[in-house]
Amino acid sequence: MKTIILSLSMVTLFFSGKVFGQTETSGRKKIYRATHTKRTELKHTKLKVNFDYQKEEMNGEEWLTASPYFYPSDSLVLDAKGMLIHEVAMDKEGRKSPLQYEYKNNILSIRLDKTYLKNQEYTVYIKYTSRPNEVEKQGSPAKGLYFINAQSTDQNNLPQIWTDGETEYSSAWFPTIDKPNQKTTQEIYMTVPDKYVSLSNGVLKDSRKEPNAMRTDHWVMDKRHSVYLAFMGVGDYAIVKDQWENIPIDYYIEKEYEPYAKQIYGHTPEMMAFFSKKLGYDYPWIKYAQISGRDYPSAAMENTTATLHNTQVLQKPGQLADENRWENIIAHELFHHWFGDLVTAESWSNLTVNESFANYSEYLWYEYKYGKDQADYHLMSEINKYIHTPSDFQKDLVRFDYDSSEDVFDLVSYQKGGGILHMLRNYLGDEAFFAGMTDYLKTYEYQNAEAEQLRLSFERISGKDLNWFFNQWYYGSGNPQLNYSYTFEPVKKQVEVTVNQSQEKEFEFPLAIDVYDNGKPVRHNVWVTAKAKNTFSFNVSKNPDVVNINADGILVSEITDKKTATQYLMQFVNSKEFSSRYKALTGIKENLNDPASVKLLSAALKDPFFRIRIKALEILDVSKPEQGKILIPDIEKLAANDSKTLVQAAAISALAKTKNKKYFPLFEKGLNATSNAVRGSAWLAMITVEPSKADDLADKIDLSDASKDMLIKMIPIVVKNKVTSQMKNITSIVAFYPFIKSQNPELGKFSEEGFNWIMTSDNAAATEGIVRILSQAKTEMLKNAQAKAMVSQMLKEGLSKKMEFLKLNPQKAESVNKQITALNKIIEEYK
């Protein structure tokens, strides 16, 4: 995945492209990013490593087997970031003879003992020290190898080691050709403290006890995979076993969460079965393991057979009762084991062949497991992230002109790319679409590919030319921006629907148009040509009640659509597809008290899909008599016993708007629920209807595991009432208040107050929480000068508040001084 975690947490919600874009490119010439030239082909990488926890370094020995790729060569050029190189030698069956080498600017250039020919293999031995902190000092956005709390000085953290290679950071821990178009088999001997477990790619062949309570684990990966997918993890984990057919599936889980491992990861075998069948290609690797890494800044990473997750994957029953917030990411990383690990993008320009598929696998899983509505809801949420980021409208999906390889990991490669695959699937039909994917996997297995090769596979299977589709959506940017109108001709009994494209470059595409005749929709599938204006005529018996374009929700587009409440009601009641129902429901927002809107809301509260019920509960307002009279009885039922706790919670919040004290006992009961959402909503509802009880209620809830939606709702209450026990739980939001302020002034104001409250208190956990989250966000923030300056300013002001506090409270010097040290350290990092 390798999505920045910020996009999953509270922050990006408040960022628009303007506030926080990708690398600033204005005024700079674009560079063509060619695929890396293969002079050498890696064959096998053997490593022996041990870790220096004190110095945060790794001692390594490497035996690298390679050969010239095509042309004869007497040299080997390797990436090696921030290392000390101690010895380089040719290794011939264990006999070493020294080789000449030069090491500078992170490149290790080795003169071989002679000229080698294509496919003539040699093995080079390298003894080195990996120094990840040196890599960072050199200004690299990532350090490849991470020692977390290595000296066990932080009581709130666990000592862990993990690696993260994408895009080109594996060369921070072993000399290699750090390009995605290089694949190698691999084995690693890792010497680790015996009290810890280790994880790497492939299988654990054997384990040997060593002196001084150490142990050496020998991991072997006998299938070729790309260098950036290499992984090592070390730490104190429980290993919970699962399996699919003969494939072992291991969950490396922090011990506190061991009882919930199967609830968190337990769908993995079913996902593996489903994807294997859907792709016509069984899971290609020898095992599958998943692990979480403390302070891991991305969401997750699909290291072959050893996926690394952010600790947000770890959830307790309160969260799991509502939903497994990580389920789509678990599916996404597993799917990469075909699209990404088995067939790998040959360059970062072609990242779409990894990430768009992994993104779309989330749709496939939801569709299979929970039905089409759930999948469509997810797709809509994903596409909306892209649609709301206009700076992304200029970016091609296949992008040969990025500034930093990190830039390609964005809403275009992921979210929009997933939507593009959904369109392609609907154009080709399921059978051709999935057969095309199988063809692509079988043709390029254990190799690299680019988007062109994907097109060729789909063309080979379907017999259809797809240049028109790929030129628009893969090698082009933007999306259709549509408006439409219609006129009825009573004599011909025809309606003429005109579809206008207003974006810069016109698109051609299939489009579903529903024309409502006598209250019932008739579906017309038309072809819109690449012209500003397309007109279509359909037979009708009278002037249509409603015309609804993109009725199936498949086209990635922005559509201007204004209907009356009565028309929205008709659309809601008659549409089978989620997106048309959802658009009708949100369409009445401005006009909620209209009797037709109230009818629509009433129908939405009974919708079989729970997200529709929630949306209705969020937009209605029963303090208005027009709505309250009709809707309250249904909402009371939903609050008491909807099958989904998220609906119960939304219903409780909806009832709180009445400020009617008669609901107090219902809310009080909610406080004892397992579900975080129900408990949180009940707590807020009680304070809303009985503000005088806020102080008594302050400590009656634990926010440590609260979802971001819940935190956003609770922050005003926590800050206004100075609920000290919750102070440490609000850091993940208040640490970003300058950004939030520009997007959501109300929440921004409370977040700023919250931040200042922490800075004028002696609360070590909260202060360290701020420091930790900003340290995690650093990689992303430092890419943007403006964002960096905003954080830096905020921290400096925070620091002076903390010092002021110390002056007034000298008796707290010991604790406050530690907090000041931590703040100074993070200020330094943002310099």
Ligand SMILES: [Zn+2]
């Ligand atoms: Zn991914």
